[in-house]
Amino acid sequence: MQADQSGEGPGAGNLPLETDVFVGRCAELASLRQTLEVSRLVTVTGVGGVGKSRLAARVAARCAPRDGAWRVELSPVRDPAFVDYAVVEALGLTDHTTRPPRETLLAHLADQRLLMVLDGVEHLVDPCAALVNDLLTRLPDLRVLAVGRRPLAVTGERVFPLAPLGEDEAARLLVDRAAQQGLVVEDGREVRALCRRLDGIPLAVELAAGRLRALSPAQLLDRLEDRFRLLTGGGRDVLPRHRTLRTAIGWSHELCAPEERLLWSRLSVFCGQFDLEAAEYVCSGGGLDADDVLDVLSELLAQSVLAREESAAGVRYRMLDTVRAYGAEWLEATGDAVRLRCRHRDWYVGLATWCELEWFSPRQQEVAARIEAELPNLRRALDHCLTEPDGASLGQYLAGSLWFCWAGCGRLSEGRHWLEQAVRLEPGQTAGEQFRLKALWVLGYVAILQGDTVPALAALQECREEAERVANATAVAYAEHRAGCLALVTDDMARAETLLRSALERYQEIGELNSNVLMGQVELAMTRAFQGDLPDAVRLSEDVRRVCEDHGERWARTYALYVLAYAAWSEGDPVRARELLTECLNAAHAFHDLLGSVLTIELLALVTVTEGDAAEAAVLQGAAAAMWPSVGLPLFGSAYFHAPHQRCEAMAREQLGDERYEECVGQGARLGREAAVSRALGQACEGPPPRPPGRAGRRRADAQVVLRPGNQRA
Structure with a gap:
């Protein structure tokens, strides 16, 4: 759901152009463009793997309106309540208020002429339909292109069913994909027979092309023929194309070595992208050593089960949703799904812990990029913690540890969502009380930054009272600090100064030094500047800047620079x-x-x-x-x-x-x-x-x- 700018057309938004040959869809491309010109809502439907997303992306990039075409990837979203958040994020909107995300969308898009592509709606039809209906009713210049295996059933919807490729187009696709691997494959009888048996489904054809390194088209056809009866899934009412796709993926699965099948199933616990270190930790054990994961993963890459992607966070891997779903079924069948989900949760709890520590370091920008890339998996870990029995304390810990993501990386609304869920739960053990206390002061902090003072005060008071009851000096300091921040933004400078000075003394007593502590000193500098003591404000801010530069901290430093600039202007410079x-x-x-x-x-x-x-x-x-x-x-x-x-x-x-x-x-x-x-x-x-x-x-x-x-x- 990243906002990477496309290079085609004005306002092409976040839809990257495909660099490969767009095989066999010229007629559909033109027809869909015409349909989109006369309807504000078009839903492209069809079997999984038929090329719905690819067609929609190409059409959107070609006919983006004035303010762009934006793609919202919904396949990683499991909670219906998170659909609106996913759209807000994909459109690159940052909103620090308490407004529901729907209102944020309506406010930001009020004067926009854009095309929104909702990709992967089939498992979220009801919330997507409600959202689309509301947006189209209230935003007359919005158009929506939905992609899924079933329509949204919204008034005014035009359904665009996408059929599999014809025999000629499927053969061209297979030959083209083989050529991309450096292979010369003739468009002959075996190729066409193979494409017919795959019903022209592009994903199935591309999976078959991935096997041409090892097998001839005739050998592929023989092996596929042997497995149609064995691997056909579903009952009599399942569409043949659905069974065929499952057969194609199952056939590719059958051709994998045992350790490749094992890794395939275990990788299905990831959501979106993941890196090698995560795969090595989460997927190792029980027949697969961590040292062997890279070699096995490389084989899955060679077979097109995985895709390799470059990102700001480094090299990462992604599994197609249909392929992931197949692997998830096998994981459930092995009885190992619960253990793998727990290992996934533990890895991302550990990652959040590392990132919180590294936020106060020269790697702060790297941490921001890493967290951005890992958000889908962090959300899955949060959801796991907050919905599983005995997961409350860990969920509170994770939601609180990500304070730097919520406050420092502009994700206040999402942070509020998770933190409010977390603090409603009772900690599972006595030691877990400290995690709920942290979630409370982080919730108060987020609410302050949203300008929502009453809930902020309630969370901070509860945190302070509970922290004093259990003698948690750290939580007392943070609750007092954030209460001072609340006084600052509500213009009670005397109280703000008193609370902030007290909190800074507490931090010093317990040996606490991080970005939060430095922000406390910046906020104290603001109180001094607003009360007319510019020299003291400058002294405090210069001290913060020096400490930040010593530790490579950039985020808190920006606020110190703000105070110094305020002082410079006030002093006539x-x-x-x-x-x-x-x-x-x-x-x-x-x-x-x-x-x-x-x-x-x-x-x-x-x-x-x-x-x-x-x-x-x-x-x-x-x-x-x-x-x-x-x-x-x-x-x-x-x-x-x-x-x-x-x-x-x-x-x-x-x-x-x-x-x-x-x-x-x-x-x-x-x-x-x-x-x-x-x-x-x-x-x-x-x-x-x-x-x-x-x-x-x-x-x-x-x-x-x-x-x-x-x-x-x-």
Whole structure:
């Protein structure tokens, strides 16, 4: 569900073009495009492996509307309640508020003309139908292309049944796939007979082509013939094509060596991509040594059972869903499924533990990429923990340990979903109380960042009371820290300072030092800056920056840079402020930290108007205004955080006049998030208007103030 940009057409969205030959589907391609032009909802149906996803991706890339075509991969989603979250994630939307994901979609897509491809809807027909019906009713410029083995049965739906390839097309596909392996295969009698026996199902044909390294078409045909009766699955009411596909996969399975079949079945516990280390841990034992996993996995790659993929997290592997489902059936038949699911859970609990520790290190960016790649498996592990008997404590531990993902990588809404489930469960053992306490303060933290103060306060109070009852000094410190953070964003500076100083003292007493602790010091620096003590704010922030640089920490450092930039502007140095804010925005955006990004853009707007470019400052304010609803209340509803915005608006209106100011704000509001960040960084500016002579000096002098609520000067 990643938003990798396609290179074809305007706004091609996250649908990558296929680089291989699109064999045998020219007529269907044209027909589906025509159908999509006259209907807002088209569902491509057909047997598994018939090429539905491939056709939909090609059509979407070819006829993407103004704002793009986006693919939502639903096959890894098991919980119907998570469908909306999956769509939000696939569209690259970041929302820090308490709005349900459906409302987030409606808000973000209100003025968008885009095509949404929902791929793999068959196991989630009811929630997908409800979502599609709601979106199409309320978003007149949206089109939906669904892909599944059955229609959604939504009013206005056009069903596009995709048949298997004809004999000629299937033969061309087999010959083409053989050629990609460096093999020369003639389109002769045996090839055509083989394609007929496979009913022209592309997946089955490609599996057969993968065997041509070892067998001739005639040998393949003989072996397939021998297994039709043996491996045909399902009852009399099952469609022959379904049985044929199962036969083709089962035949490929039969041709595997015993250790290859074993690994195939065990790899089915993974969701989405996985890496070699995970496979070696999860799948070893019981007849397969860890040292042998790589060799066996390589054989499965050679046979097209697995696909190798490059990602920001390194080399990873993926199994086709139909192939995974077949392996899962065999795993259940072996009686080893429970053990493998537990090993899968344990691996990802261990991974989350490692990532939490490494978050406070030079590998922070690597951790962010790794977590992004591992989210489908982490979700499966969370679901396993929170639904299995005696899994409560481990689920609370896992949800709490991923705080850096929820807060640091812009996944507040999803984090809230898992944390609320976790804290509702009673810990399974006395030692598990500490895990629930952690989940509580992380829940409070996430709710604060969403601007949801009442649930945040309730979670933190419960955490504090329980932590004091069981004498858990660490949980007390974190609960106090986050209570101070809550006071900060609600403008109670005196209370915020008291709580934050106390929490920092507690951290020092217990020897706690990590990104959270440094954020506590940054938040204390904010209280000092907002109360007019800029030297103390600078001292605290410089100390945080030094510690961050010593440890390679970048996320907390961005907020320290923000405070330093705030101080630089207030002291009349907009050039220095811009340097700091540019560095700050680059880092915040890289972590998908929407709060850090929008705060920085607001302050950059103030710096820009100070430099004499009121029009560009208004554009940046408009861009920030479009982002704030996804963070929470604009600027938290805080007079202190709102002061730079008010000051910038007053200066810009004075220079531009109300009409021109609103025009520039509207221009900024129409920018997408990526474009807004690029604009703020000066990478996509249309060019500022000439600066009036003599104005810059006056703006610099005018900047020498400390901002207070209500735009008062200190």
